[in-house]
Amino acid sequence: MTATAWWGAIAGVGLAIIVGAYLVAVADRAIASVVAGEPMRSSILAGPARSVALGLVQSRTTTERPDGAAWALAPALYLGLAAAALAVVPLSETLLAADIENGLVLFGAAQALAVIPVFLNGWSPNSILPLIGAFRFIAQALSYEMPNLLALLSVSVPASSLSIHDIVASQHGLWNVVRLPLGLPLFLFAAASLAFWGPMNLPDGADLAGGTQAETSGLHLVAWRAGRAAMLVAAAAMGAAAFLGGWLGPGLPGWAWMVVKTLVLLVLLVGSRHVAARVRAERYVVISWAVLIPLALLNVMIAAVVAL
Amino acid sequence: MTARASAGWLTAVAARAEAPVFLARGIGTADADARLRASPRLRVLDSPRAAAVLVVAGCVPTELAEPLARVHDQMAHPRATVWWSGAGDSAPPVGWSHATIVGPRDDIEAAVVAAYRDVITGARCSEQTLLPDVDPAPWRGVGPYGHGGTGMTGGIPYGRPMAGRGDDRRDGLTLDVVLARIGPFFAHLPEGLVLEVTFAGDVVHDLTVKTPPVAGVDGLGARLPDDAVTATMAPDRAVPVAAIELARARQHLRWLARLLHLYGLDALARLVATKALSVPREPQELTALTRRLERCWALGWATRGVGVIDGVSAALWGGPVARAAGIPRDARANSPVYATLGFQPIVHANGDNCDRWRQRLAEAVQAIELAARAGTAVTEPGETIEPAAPPPPADFGDQLAALLIGTEWGDAVATIASLDPDVNAAGYLSKGATV
Structure with a gap:
């Protein structure tokens, strides 16, 4: 890979993150307006930009004896992991930022490592409510990672490959969402958990006054929210590639199909925030271990049968 | 574009954002939350940190003056305060002369938006801290690590209790416990309610209602009118x-x-x-x-x-x-x-x-x-x-403790919110003396 290609890939992923995160914020406001029965206002489009401007204007608060370096690192690390996860997802048959054979493994690793920045963001302020949020995410991550990885593993079986490019190519004729029907719901559950979004927002819930972000303000808060939105974008893109046939589809160019499918999943994920109440931590853990992991194992077995 | 011009452009854009508000509910705040939350021009936050405008609604008893000042000082700059009187007080409260005073019948939404835009654009100065930035207690300097405890746990090094071992209350998993006070302006607790909670992870290990009973209750409910x-x-x-x-x-x-x-x-x-x-x-x-x-x-x-x-x-x-x-x-x-x-x-x-x-x-x-x-x-x-x-039963504090010890914090907050005990009506707060 040439230096130009490297820079092009980095710029492409960066642009996708920025545009995607902005779309998440716009979609969130639009869906909220629909649910609240309000007219669509111009602030739906401009609102996220204004909030970013406010973040740039507002000072960054601090707490009593925080771990300042770890606290500052948390949003950057979370954003970086989202970018790494997105980089391995192909936009089309030929357009891919990081063309590696084990893309699925890297994506899974980026998701698994997300527990570190979330814990850092809760632990570093030296404050009780963010700390509880961090504790919650540890329990949450231990619960969703197994269904998540098993759901991802299931799509690699019919493709006989860990390359996401090969996984998309293996869906010619029949998408994984049809032949592995449990995979996409399991993956979306994990995606919402990973970004602790909507009903899965245990670490940053209102009962903790914002949880891991309760003590943050200004640019730090903007970066943290952007990281969550970027993680949703990465997960939606992977969901489109792994379960909805990626760039495959009639008529439109491959990249257009990929964008459309990603947006559909993104709207589903974003919209969950406005229709489903936050689940209880205990029930979340019980359901994950007692129901979702067995379902995910069943999904892998179905994948093995499909691959025969 | 000069740095000054770009900064001006940035603040102009920021001033058009929804005003981030933290609501500190005092007595007489019947519809404060709903009026702020229903406005598309405001965003009510659960934490004061990222709020630009502190809305103090209703009467705040003198006992809650210091906690209120602490909430104010936690906010990021630039910040402003809007004092929204629920009982018709028109004079600026002592110590809060910097605040915008809004009457119970005035347009609170317009007042908050104006205060927000003024403070963001610099037309109004960001408010200074009200309390000295000092530790609640000095470093103990006692024990093997100077924190006042034994081993690596216990002690109250700066007046903040460190985590220590606690009994198992639920599932056989013994965790470190840590003590914290929640309230009196916690967004999802009734106005004035202070809880002293011992957490074991996410579980309420112990809970005590700490809001002090104060003389002078006049019998009116907190949720006027x-x-x-x-x-x-x-x-x-x-x-x-x-x-x-x-x-x-x-x-x-x-x-x-x-x-x-x-x-x-x-x-x-x-x-x-x-x-x-x-x-x-x-x-x-x-x-x-x-x-x-x-x-x-x-x-x-x-x-x-x-x-x-x-x-x-x-x-x-x-x-x-x-x-x-x-x-x-x-x-x-x-x-x-x-x-x-x-x-x-x-x-x-x-x-x-x-x-x-x-x-x-x-x-x-x-x-x-x-x-x-x-x-x-x-x-x-x-x-x-x-x-x-x-009004809740007189022993509602004991009832809450019996009900909530051993539950997760999320369930505890939701349960208190669902009961919505009126602390003032239960005789826990005075209404006469205000800040």
Whole structure:
């Protein structure tokens, strides 16, 4: 890979993150307006930009004896992991930022490592409510990672490959969402958990006054929210590639199909925030271990049968 | 473009954002939360850190002056305060001369937006800290690590208790416990309520209500002015039934909006808050909302079986809490005028958080139906009127402790929010002395 290609890939992923995160914020406001029965206002489009401007204007608060370096690192690390996860997802048959054979493994690793920045963001302020949020995410991550990885593993079986490019190519004729029907719901559950979004927002819930972000303000808060939105974008893109046939589809160019499918999943994920109440931590853990992991194992077995 | 010009452009854009607000609820804040939450130009936050405007609603007893100042000092710069008096005070409170004063009938939304834009654009100076930035206690310098404890745990090095070992209260997993005070301006606790909570991870290991009883309670509920209709005016003279029932519906809807926000359903909370501000005159206007909430399986799933209060305890709480537990006790059942309207108490069976929100929602719809049927009917002078939220039992602190120890913090907050004990009505706060 040439230096130009490297820079092009980095710029492409960066642009996708920025545009995607902005779309998440716009979609969130639009869906909220629909649910609240309000007219669509111009602030739906401009609102996220204004909030970013406010973040740039507002000072960054601090707490009593925080771990300042770890606290500052948390949003950057979370954003970086989202970018790494997105980089391995192909936009089309030929357009891919990081063309590696084990893309699925890297994506899974980026998701698994997300527990570190979330814990850092809760632990570093030296404050009780963010700390509880961090504790919650540890329990949450231990619960969703197994269904998540098993759901991802299931799509690699019919493709006989860990390359996401090969996984998309293996869906010619029949998408994984049809032949592995449990995979996409399991993956979306994990995606919402990973970004602790909507009903899965245990670490940053209102009962903790914002949880891991309760003590943050200004640019730090903007970066943290952007990281969550970027993680949703990465997960939606992977969901489109792994379960909805990626760039495959009639008529439109491959990249257009990929964008459309990603947006559909993104709207589903974003919209969950406005229709489903936050689940209880205990029930979340019980359901994950007692129901979702067995379902995910069943999904892998179905994948093995499909691959025969 | 010069740095100054770009900064000016940035602040101009930021000034057009929704104003991030933290609401500190004092006494007399009946519809403060709903009025702020329903506004599309404001964003009510759960933490003061990222708020640009602190809205202090109602009267703040002197006992809560220091906690309020601490909330103020936690906010990021630039910041401003809007003091929204719920009791008609017009003079700037002592120590808060920098605040914008807004009367109970003024346009709070416009005042907050103006304060926000002024402070963001620099037309108004960001407020300075009110309390000295010092540790609550010095470093102990005692013990092997100087923290005042033994080993690597225990002690209160800067007046903040460190984590220490605690007994197992739930599942055999012994965790370190840490003590924290939550309140009196925690967004999802009743106004003025202070809890001293020992956490073991996410579990409430121990809990004590710490809000000090103060002399001088005048008997008025904290949630003026609507409670005035039901609690104070009714015994003295005849009151229009329609006014009572619309006030009841309003109070239930405001409560529901806060609960929906607690469960993360912000858009629905905004919808309900809007309806609370302008209560529909026809019950059919709440049909779609009722159907949507009843069908929200996730809300039922999150609240079912949590915070169960039944039997004697439920009877002591009275009102919707008792009726949600299947106790059909309602003063309206003994009222001649309500008998002519065909009133029958609504009850649920389980007495959990789920039945409490269903109870209040059903009673809101029923109240609108009664108001529509009542026409010009009035109560008889001296008649006992069922309040929308009766005062909690005098020992509600002990009841809360018995109910919540061993639960997860999320369930504990949701249970307290569903009970919504009126701290002032329980005699825990004074109303006379204000900041």
